[in-house]
Amino acid sequence: MRIFLWITGFIIASSCFGGAFVFANQDGGAGRRVVEAGQLYEGDYAAVGEAVEIAGMVDGDVYAAGGQVIVSGIITGDLIAAGGMVTISGTVQNNVRALAGQFILSGTVGRNLTVAAMNIDATNSSAVGRNVITAGGNMTLEGSVFGNIKTGGRSLTIAGPVGGAIEAAVDTIRFTHGASVQKDITYWSKNSASIANPSGLGGIVSQYEPLGAQSIVQWLGWSGWSMWQPIVAAIHFLTTLVLGFVVTRFFPGFSQRSIEALSHRKWQVFRKGISALLIIPIVAGLLILTIVGIPLGVILLTLSSLILYTARILVMMWIGVVLFDLARIRWQVPLYGKFIAGLLVFSLLASVPVMGWALSFFAVLFGLGAARLAIKSSS
Secondary structure (H helix, E strand, C coil): CHHHHHHHHHHHHHHHHHHHCEECCCEEECCEEEECCCCEEECCEEEEEEEEEECCEEECCEEEEEEEEEECCEECCCEEEEEEEEEECCEECCCEEEEEEEEEECCEECCCEEEEEEEEEECCCCEECCCEEEEEEEEEECCEECCCEEEECCEEEECCEECCCEEEECCEEEECCCCEECCCEEEECCCCCEECCHHHECCCEEEECCCCHHHHHHHHCCCHHHHCHHHHHHHHHHHHHHHHHHHHHHCHHHHHHHHHHHHHCHHHHHHHHHHHHHHHHHHHHHHHHCCCCHHHHHHHHHHHHHHHHHHHHHHHHHHHHHHHHHHCCCCCCCHHHHHHHHHHHHHHHHCCCCHHHHHHHHHHHHHHHHHHHHHHHHC
16 A cells, blocks of 8 residues: 555655656657666656656656566666566665566665565566565565565465575465575465475474464554455556556547546536446346346346446546646656556545545446447447
8 A cells, every 4th residue: 555655645746846856758659658778867757658667777766657667777766666567677776665467576676675466576686685575476586685585475486595584474385496594484374385405494494374364463563454455455456557558558539538528528427427327237137037138137247347347447547637737747648657647546545434435436427427428429
């Protein structure tokens, strides 16, 4: 959740204060934002787009969000990134905090690495100067970690040197011949660790039963629902990010017409949204009652879930467009970049109790209405 706050906070700050940060305007084509190889960018750098690439040097922090975030150059400050795929083959001299579908590290992180991702891979050329904290699916560490590792997920593979201790709540944990761990290893799993070279482990190896909810709360220092909230939020965010990319990339005309409807025909959008929200379950129910139409009814209900989920994306696009219009940004920003800005702001507001439920409901309502008007105007 903190990643959402950091990036959203930046976007709001840059919109309100203009000169407080420098927003990226390098256009590499097809919605790419690029700091070219050999280029020096002084100051904090922020970019949203289908792809964000740092091939040169940024003397400051980097805030990046996109379908792909690629760092092959040098960042002297922190990297905060959200994307479908985040790849670091260069150097980040301070901390890295990332939210991704897939995270690949083959370069160097000077301080701490914090990642939430479905797959996390650190190759044998990678190095992390301090600690690693991860949450997600599968994690493979072949490079060097000079501090501690704390992780929760499906699997953990250690194939390189670790200078500190390891704490892991995983289904499976494996240490290859190349693994070496200087301090204690504590893991919670039903399966015993696979250790190819026991002499490489310098501390005590302790196995415990998988953590229950209460134990996880104590281990992570969280309480109640907040224990699961970051993971659910990450999955929800990434799913929306991918769907948004599909809609903006393959249905640009539909997206623009929907945004225009939300901007200039709000009352009509509202009425169309209410009628759609009422009609879909009624039609599905009638089909199911006819017995013969049960398969069609079930298909309609399944499709309606996807339609309701996707409807919010149109509202997020509109929010992003409004944000950039208010900020009076002079250079051209692709629709997907504006969508990401809208998604980040929407995610922040949706995390507020009560307000989040109301926001999501009206987003679905207005999104459905905008979609109906967009489809009608194209026919």
